[in-house]
Amino acid sequence: MSQPDLLNVVIITGMSGAGKTVAVQSFEDLGYFCVDNMPPSLLPKFWELLKESGKIKKIALVVDLRARAFYDEIINMLSSLDNSNFATTRILFLDASNEELVSRYKETRRSHPLAMDGRLMDGITKERQLLSEMKSRAQLVIDTSNLSPRQLREEIFAHFQADNNPVFHVEVMSFGFKYGLPIDADIVMDVRFLPNPYYVPAYRDKTGLDKAVYDYVMDRPTTETFYAQFLEMLQLIMPGYEKEGKTSMTIAIGCTGGQHRSVAIADRLAKDLAKDYPVDETHRDMNKRKETVNRS
Known part of the structure; x- marks a missing residue:
């Protein structure tokens, strides 16, 4: 070597x-x-x-x-x-x-x-x-x-391929459906069925990266059941993607505005997948609503 x-x-x-x-x-x-x-x-x-x-x-x-x-x-x-x-x-x-x-x-x-x-x-x-x-x-x-x-x-x-240089990596992104689907996503998951923190006045201007909003989304049996099964599905299929020669996989998590629910789920997912793969985490639309308000 x-x-x-x-x-x-x-x-x-x-x-x-x-x-x-x-x-x-x-x-x-x-x-x-x-x-x-x-x-x-x-x-x-x-x-x-x-x-x-x-x-x-x-x-x-x-x-x-x-x-x-x-x-x-x-x-x-x-x-x-x-x-x-x-x-x-x-x-x-x-x-x-x-x-x-x-x-x-x-x-x-x-x-x-x-x-x-x-x-x-x-x-x-x-x-x-x-x-x-x-x-x-x-x-x-x-x-x-x-x-x-x-x-x-x-x-x-x-x-x-060097042992310390993994090729297959994962992109986890959050997005808002109101701004359009990400065209480069391999898997798109819609989480608009989860309770929306936007309707809680104290959380409206926060994001899914804020602990209070994150906990609001996660501390519910529906969320936990969904997340466990979604993560299990990904862990089942990702080795197959890698075996077929893909070098990257983009997982897009969407909610209405891309500020609360999708951000929280994407953040948790990125941390869990990072235990086994190199992961990049992005939040495409997290600050778009704030930018629109500031311009008006």
């Missing part, structure tokens, strides 16, 4: 059609800064900029090695990095059988970059010959012949 103060560089290469697009999207979800097909001649300047900034620690580079000159440049660059105290490098090579590559090109109706005016198999054969040495240098070779995009993603996560 690389030292924490070193730049972690992953070179993504391999056969055209073997899954490099899925791979780079997977690394983006893992928090890598991704660069697609930068000419190797520009890499020395790129490393200098990274050294000066010191802010980026994980890089994934998709490298196109169909030209022999590019191959020589990238090999020299890798040797230089490996001999420095600046970065550690790993090569991920994506491969697939000739039959599967032909099938994928036929399905997408794309031309192979090395067979623009010739037979598809000629281009695949030529590319395989050009990449044979890079494949032998790779620390990890993944054959995607029998992998779906989701399975390739899971394979990459298994090899490159």
Whole structure:
């Protein structure tokens, strides 16, 4: 495992059609800064900029090695990095059988970059010959012949996801139905059936984050029964979302104005889910009514 103060560089290469697009999207979800097909001649300047900034620690580079000159440049660059105290490098090579590559090109109706005016198999054969040495240098070779995009993603996560860097995270937000549904929500829960603190004059200008309002919403058998069953449902389905490859899940809790009931429920839910997942808590409309009053 690389030292924490070193730049972690992953070179993504391999056969055209073997899954490099899925791979780079997977690394983006893992928090890598991704660069697609930068000419190797520009890499020395790129490393200098990274050294000066010191802010980026994980890089994934998709490298196109169909030209022999590019191959020589990238090999020299890798040797230089490996001999420095600046970065550690790993090569991920994506491969697939000739039959599967032909099938994928036929399905997408794309031309192979090395067979623009010739037979598809000629281009695949030529590319395989050009990449044979890079494949032998790779620390990890993944054959995607029998992998779906989701399975390739899971394979990459298994090899490159740090144990202390969880990917799946949860967004818990409160909102008011009167201001519209949040379009990015995966799950929307309507809590307008709960008693409304708005009709208690002492609570009208407070929010669900104030203890008196929070207790007003929570200290009722109906609320407790609902909340326990809602939390149980989420704990049941969230591992399934994660297994299916989702990197985030947005749970939106709504009441009429997004100031009292939804805020209280969302706040409690965020704290409970944070025991198992990284959680961000937001209250989209909590202060909108106050802002409207102040403008009038």
